[in-house]
Amino acid sequence: MRGPAVAGERGPFGPRRPANHEEETDRIFADSTAQAKKTWPNRTVGESPPWQTLLARARPRLPDRAPRHGAPHDPPERKPTKTFASRGSVPRSRATVSRSLARRPAPPPMSVASVAALRTAGGSGRRRGAGSPHVGLNGGRFLMMQRRELVTKAGIALAVSCSMATSPASAAGSAQGLEILPFKPDGYNFWTWRGRRIHYVEQGAGQPIVLIHGFGASAFHWRYNIPELAKKYKVYAIDLLGFGWSEKALVDYEATIWMEQVSDFLREIVKEPAVLVGNSLGGFTTLFTATEVPELVRGVVLLNSAGQFADPNKPAAAPAEEEGEGSPLSRFVVKPLKEAFQRVVLGFLFWQSKQPARVEKVLKSVYIDSSNVDEYLVGSITAPTADPNAGEVYYRLMSRFMSNQSRYTLDRLLGKLACPLLLLWGDLDPWVGPAKAARIQEFYADTAVVHLQAGHCPHDEAPEQANRALLEWLAALDARATPAEPSLQTV
Structure with a gap:
């Protein structure tokens, strides 16, 4: 039976979670506040950096997220994680892949039909933590797969919506703009x-x-x-x-x-x-x-x-012969x-x-x-x-x-x-x-x-x-x- 985890103790997959996670979070928050007072000595605590910045510093870092230089209480050094390698390219870490994806321009806005088709294809959009600020233990890999899946579904939805929006008359090249009989599922x-x-x-x-x-x-x-x-x-x-x-x-x-x-x-x-x-x-x-x-x-x-x-070489058969009674067999x-x-x-x-x-x-x-x-x-x-x-x-x-x-x-x-x-x-x-x-x-x-x-x-x-x-x-x-x-x- 493994004993309680000790703060700072290393495990086979990096630093283990502290025994008392809430106390550790409070301590990091207090140290971040003290650091903020040193950085902005002429401001009160209420005028310190925005709460989003303090929260980002106080929150435990994701295991695949690269540390920022100069940030207090960075996690101890750990071994490189598993890398991704694309064909014909140099292997890159998950952190590098995540940052490169983040720098890509945002995809163009989709039409209402595309969004509707995307929701139909992909569900509510909050499955597997899609709407949560925490990505999870395998954050870099999952983030890349999630973005790839999103782009694929968006492309399919956009193609479907464009296909439905294009009339058969305009799609048919040889019809040359001729008027077309409207299709009625119930007939005329x-x-x-x-x-x-x-x-x-x-x-x-x-x-x-x-x-x-x-x-x-x-x-x-x-x-x-x-x-x-x-x-x-x-x-x-x-x-x-x-x-x-x-x-x-x-x-x-x-x-x-x-x-x-x-x-x-x-x-x-x-x-x-x-x-x-x-x-x-x-x-x-x-x-x-x-x-x-x-x-x-x-x-x-x-x-x-x-x-x-x-x-001409075969005489026409009479109807009676075609229908012939034949034998009982x-x-x-x-x-x-x-x-x-x-x-x-x-x-x-x-x-x-x-x-x-x-x-x-x-x-x-x-x-x-x-x-x-x-x-x-x-x-x-x-x-x-x-x-x-x-x-x-x-x-x-x-x-x-x-x-x-x-x-x-x-x-x-x-x-x-x-x-x-x-x-x-x-x-x-x-x-x-x-x-x-x-x-x-x-x-x-x-x-x-x-x-x-x-x-x-x-x-x-x-x-x-x-x-x-x-x-x-x-x-x-x-x-x-x-x-x-x-x-x-x-x-």
């Missing part, structure tokens, strides 16, 4: 179709245009196109069933379901012939709709459309095992595909200029995946529609088309190259093609060029539909 308008809620956006006045998004996207994918087109036309952008803010209905997703949805949308909401504009899956739906209800469609615009031409053993395997695989793919980092990576792979791949776009794609039915809808889409797409080939649909066609094609698309646009133009005579140096979604990657080309084609279509005025020249 809803229409009930066959008992299901369908989301759509409506802006402008004039001849109607209906915009149809691609796989996994929504009406918000036309964010740079809707405001610009609405200056001259009545613009609608619809979310297909199972996508975006439309209901995640548990139905069999055949290609016909979206064709019927768009056809009924034209009848019940638009109520007059319109120009249909579609990207990817939306392009295929647009073309399918135009062939089924030609009286409601006055023109079609395809942007890197999905769909495929029939293989196939129906009761093979088919259930196949579906179970598909659910496991597609379930994992859905979980992976809805991660923001994964969505951003895929978008950047099909956007040649990824300036517009921002939080607005990624959020508009990932937000609908939070729906409880989203996983099941994904499974049904991948297992039904994608496998049956060969029943509705592009040559079959183009053979029934009876209106002008415009191809706005991103020639740098890694999925659907310009060869398909050339083949469509070769197959359908009434086709105009505009080649854009963009990827799979040229309307969002290069919106200014896409808007200009679309408006020029629409103006020509309007002039084409207007009957010529009778000539005043007499025969």
Whole structure:
């Protein structure tokens, strides 16, 4: 058992605390007062140095604090403490590090948003003695770590606040200051179709245009196109069933379901012939709709459309053959095992595909200029995946529609088309190259093609060029539909 500490006795880590700390403090305070009288002989005790100075002298010094020359009752000499060494520099003591940190200029003031974010990240600010005048036994090391942590958190908070303060329109370089459709978490308008809620956006006045998004996207994918087109036309952008803010209905997703949805949308909401504009899956739906209800469609615009031409070496399978009954072994053993395997695989793919980092990576792979791949776009794609039915809808889409797409080939649909066609094609698309646009133009005579140096979604990657080309084609279509005025020249 160790006996009581003796004042001035040295221990393995320096001078031990005196046995009677309060008496020692009083003695130091009295000696400091006496020293003050010698230093300022013409003043009374009350006029001696400020109380902060006396308190600083009377308070026991921190173990890592360098002594001031000439100060009374300095602690006895002790061995050098452990030093810090930065890369390529001479080792410095903790006292030297502390003094160098103290001489650094104060960081610039942070905004209110930065301070709020810093409090959220770092707690109340008084944890671990942050608000106390005593730093602690390991004062120099802790002070340096605390300052480093403060600077790091402040930088993160400042970056977050700047990111939130920057609008997507200004952050997107290729948008070139175009007006952007405001993002509304609750959506814009809803229409009930066959008992299901369908989301759509409506802006402008004039001849109607209906915009149809691609796989996994929504009406918000036309964010740079809707405001610009609405200056001259009545613009609608619809979310297909199972996508975006439309209901995640548990139905069999055949290609016909979206064709019927768009056809009924034209009848019940638009109520007059319109120009249909579609990207990817939306392009295929647009073309399918135009062939089924030609009286409601006055023109079609395809942007890197999905769909495929029939293989001349492979005869088309009849629907009955595709749905074939098969043997009992196939129906009761093979088919259930196949579906179970598909659910496991597609379930994992859905979980992976809805991660923001994964969505951003895929978008950047099909956007040649990824300036517009921002939080607005990624959020508009990932937000609908939070729906409880989203996983099941994904499974049904991948297992039904994608496998049956060969029943509705592009040559079959183009053979029934009876209106002008415009191809706005991103020639740098890694999925659907310009060869398909050339083949469509070769197959359908009434086709105009505009080649854009963009990827799979040229309307969002290069919106200014896409808007200009679309408006020029629409103006020509309007002039084409207007009957010529009778000539005043007499025969």
